[in-house]
Amino acid sequence: MTESHETAVHAEHDHKPHGWRRWVFATNHKDIGTMYLIFSGVMFFLGGAAAMGIRAQLFKSGLELFDPAEFNQLLTMHALMMIFGAVMPAWVGLANWMIPLQIGAPDMALPRLNNLSFWILPFAGALLMSAFLVPGGAPAGGWTMYPPLMEQFGASFPMVIFAIHLLGISSILGAINVIVTIMNLRAPGMSLLRMPLFVWTWLITAFLLIAVMPVLAGAVTMLLTDHFFGTSFFNAAGGGDPVLFLHVFWFFGHPEVYILILPAFGVISEIIPTFSRKPLFGYEAMVYATASIAFLSFIVWGHHMFTVGMPVSAQLFFMLSTMLIAVPTGVKVFNWTATMWRGSLSFEPPMLFAVAFLFLFTIGGFSGLMLALVPSDYQYHGTYFVVAHFHYVLVPGAVFAIMGAVYYWLPKWSGRMYDMRLAKWHFWLSAIFVNVLFFPQHFLGLAGMPRRIADYAPQFTDWNMVSSIGGFVFGAAQLLFPYIVWRCVRSGKPVGANKPWEGARGLEWELPSPAPYHSWQEPPSEAVLAHGAEH
Amino acid sequence: MTDAHANAEGGYYVPHGSPWPIIAAVALFSLMLGAVLFLDGAAPAWALLPGPLLLAFLFVGWFSTVVGENQKGIYNLRVDRSFRMAMMWFIFSEVMFFAAFFGALFYARMFSVPWLGGQGVKAITNFLLWPHYEATWPTNGPGHVGGAHFDSAPMGIAALNTLILLTSGLTVTIAHHALRSGHRGRLKLFLALTFLLGFTFVALQAHEYGEAYMHMNLKLTTGIYGTTFFMLTGFHGLHVTIGAIMLLVIWFRVLRGHFTPERHFAFEAVSWYWHFVDVVWLCLFIFVYWL
Known part of the structure; x- marks a missing residue:
């Protein structure tokens, strides 16, 4: 914080608070962003531990480690921890860190609400995790919580429902904050179509969150009242229908997958131009493509339930609307590729993760198209092919983008450079073994191995072994990540006054590294804005 | 800063x-x-x-x-604008929460009940499990969950409540105009009328619930009709109660001399919330009581 800035600031607000108060009473977007990222990291490794258990069990056929009930608990909790605990908080953490820096604001618009959004999470996480400890164990019906199976679990049933309520409240409040920050705190002169793409994608993500998290709250409330208060939402004898839950859940669930991936699109759109030393190709097309994907996400939910018994007209509608998503997504992949075309490329760790994202997310997209076709979905539904599909879009998709984002902005946050060699090791181990882990699952699924199964017929053993080995190495490689980050923050080489990536554009790079505690004390001038313009 | x-x-x-x-x-x-x-x-x-x-x-x-x-x-004004936007998006999230329950109501009436009655693509459930069930509305399903007989919610109190809420929407708007033109006396009067109407609504609703439980055998457990009826009106009633308390708080603030004709975010936020509650009720009246 420079002297000139110091004077402009009200005395009450400028000093960095110290000790526990800084974190518990935090109103600073960077501190809150850091707490989000740490929480996300913890949940990532807990969810990862569950995944290791799953892969260990499936290493060969036979019930080697867990009985089926325990296995199903691990599976269900793995999904809940990863989606609600790891990926979503990671994106909110990145939003907290980057949006004020990128739009020229001092902080988020509603800093105290920001604090609340974060601090709900540890409580919700604790409530969720303690489901393992109660009689009957954690829920084991899959993260989608379909009734009537979900309602048959013991004491953990209301724990998961209320944990989801807490997580939902946190997400809604966080999303409100993001939208208000973007709409109200942009630097003068930063029109909507001058915003960085990470900000754009987060704006649209925040809209999706506010639109669908309440629907999830409604869905789990219906489960709760059906179970405890005798309502008949999902009881056919009372005139309801278990399939109703699927509709309500997937009306949330499909936008939810874009909540997980749209910010990743934003991150990739930041990283690729930097290391291609070219402006992003087709900026406006990217914005419109993101908005189109968000719109379509509301009218495709039925593709999750083609086999549940649905009128053919509805199947056709959901099939065609789903395949339409390939158009804006194709625009994006094309534009990223075109950005790299004839660029002056270099492959630092963020770029490596971004390029891997480009290839591997596209594979996940293609298998998604296969699943969108009603007749072929009849074959693939409920098999490991589906598991392979969504892990391709979420692990080398969302998770790689999060890691790329951390490697990209960590020097900005800490003012220090990490060990590039070690980060490349992390990348190559991840990129190779994520494929060893998930690619064989396509074969297993096409050969007919069902998902969510604790044991399998022996003919599936070979590819399961390969997949498990990939999983173990991938999992172990992730331990490098916190180590690299820790080392960088503690003792990395200071980046000094220079930008760590000379091709980087954007307002965040107009600030020193590390950025001052209150990011932009004064709105950046038009000259700064123009200098930092990404396109 | x-x-x-x-x-x-x-x-x-x-x-x-x-x-x-x-x-x-x-x-x-x-x-x-x-x-x-x-x-x-x-x-x-x-x-x-x-x-x-x-x-x-x-x-x-x-x-x-x-x-x-x-x-x-x-x-400052920028903070004021942040508060306004936040309140609008919060209300939008509430709208989506109600949308889930309205969705359940429409699904039951358009799909699940007719299917159980032997129409459409899932008629097989009817043939196999409940061949004697005919789709009607209101219904507590082929299993007569909650008892063989029940009465559907009467229109009378609901119509009265519609009138009450619509009137309260009017009074809060009059209060707002009074605030903006500096007529504090009129503001106090019409704001008081608004929350009184709100609490009257809640009291009538409570009376209706009592009647339903004691004399009509209409309960939360009365199949899909009782379920959707009580969940929708119940969550709405909860929101009316919260909104009326908010109006009461705003009224006390008015008595203390808070708010200026130019700046009165809290007043506006509460009145937006009140209009939201009002619109939800209109949908409830049409789809739950009337049609």
């Missing part, structure tokens, strides 16, 4: 740290934990108490802090 006195138009303002958010997190957790313990039978009903008490303490405390800061003139 720049102080509001110096820059009323649109400088930046970052509030200092506050204990209220973490208290809010604890309060929400207590609320959820209490419900979990009670529903799991691990604790008696008093486990439900700490959550709401903490929440009440929280709302009083946090809002007092904010109102105090606001009265000191710390907030």
Whole structure:
């Protein structure tokens, strides 16, 4: 914080608070962003531990480690921890860190609400995790919580429902904050179509969150009242229908997958131009493509339930609307590729993760198209092919983008450079073994191995072994990540006054590294804005 | 960040740290934990108490802090705009919450009940399980969940309540105009009328529930009709209660001389919320009682 800035600031607000108060009473977007990222990291490794258990069990056929009930608990909790605990908080953490820096604001618009959004999470996480400890164990019906199976679990049933309520409240409040920050705190002169793409994608993500998290709250409330208060939402004898839950859940669930991936699109759109030393190709097309994907996400939910018994007209509608998503997504992949075309490329760790994202997310997209076709979905539904599909879009998709984002902005946050060699090791181990882990699952699924199964017929053993080995190495490689980050923050080489990536554009790079505690004390001038313009 | 006195138009303002958010997190957790313990039978009903008490303490405390800061003139127009936007998006999230339950109602009436009655693509359930069931509305399903006979909710009180809420929408608008033109007396009167109408609505609704439970055998457990009826009107009634309390708080603030004709975010936020409650009721009246 420079002297000139110091004077402009009200005395009450400028000093960095110290000790526990800084974190518990935090109103600073960077501190809150850091707490989000740490929480996300913890949940990532807990969810990862569950995944290791799953892969260990499936290493060969036979019930080697867990009985089926325990296995199903691990599976269900793995999904809940990863989606609600790891990926979503990671994106909110990145939003907290980057949006004020990128739009020229001092902080988020509603800093105290920001604090609340974060601090709900540890409580919700604790409530969720303690489901393992109660009689009957954690829920084991899959993260989608379909009734009537979900309602048959013991004491953990209301724990998961209320944990989801807490997580939902946190997400809604966080999303409100993001939208208000973007709409109200942009630097003068930063029109909507001058915003960085990470900000754009987060704006649209925040809209999706506010639109669908309440629907999830409604869905789990219906489960709760059906179970405890005798309502008949999902009881056919009372005139309801278990399939109703699927509709309500997937009306949330499909936008939810874009909540997980749209910010990743934003991150990739930041990283690729930097290391291609070219402006992003087709900026406006990217914005419109993101908005189109968000719109379509509301009218495709039925593709999750083609086999549940649905009128053919509805199947056709959901099939065609789903395949339409390939158009804006194709625009994006094309534009990223075109950005790299004839660029002056270099492959630092963020770029490596971004390029891997480009290839591997596209594979996940293609298998998604296969699943969108009603007749072929009849074959693939409920098999490991589906598991392979969504892990391709979420692990080398969302998770790689999060890691790329951390490697990209960590020097900005800490003012220090990490060990590039070690980060490349992390990348190559991840990129190779994520494929060893998930690619064989396509074969297993096409050969007919069902998902969510604790044991399998022996003919599936070979590819399961390969997949498990990939999983173990991938999992172990992730331990490098916190180590690299820790080392960088503690003792990395200071980046000094220079930008760590000379091709980087954007307002965040107009600030020193590390950025001052209150990011932009004064709105950046038009000259700064123009200098930092990404396109 | 720049102080509001110096820059009323649109400088930046970052509030200092506050204990209220973490208290809010604890309060929400207590609320959820209490419900979990009670529903799991691990604790008696008093486990439900700490959550709401903490929440009440929280709302009083946090809002007092904010109102105090606001009265000191710390907030500038940019903060005001942030509050407005936040309230609008919060109401949008509430709309989506109700949308889920309306969705359930429409699904039951358009799909699940006709299918159970032997129409459409899933008619097989009817042939195999309940060949004698005919689709009607209201219904408690082929299993007659909640008893063989029940009465559907009468239109009378609902129509009266519609009138009450629509009138309250009018009175709050008159109060708003009075505030903007500086007629404090008229403001106090019409704001008081608004929350009185709100509480009257809640009282009538409570009466209707009592009648339904005691004389009509219409309960939450009365199949899909009782389910959708009580869940939709119940959540709506909860929102009316909260909205009426908010109106009451605003009224006390008016009595204390808060709000100016130019700046009265809290008043507007509450009136938006009230209109939202009003619109939800109109949909309820049409789709739950009338059609």
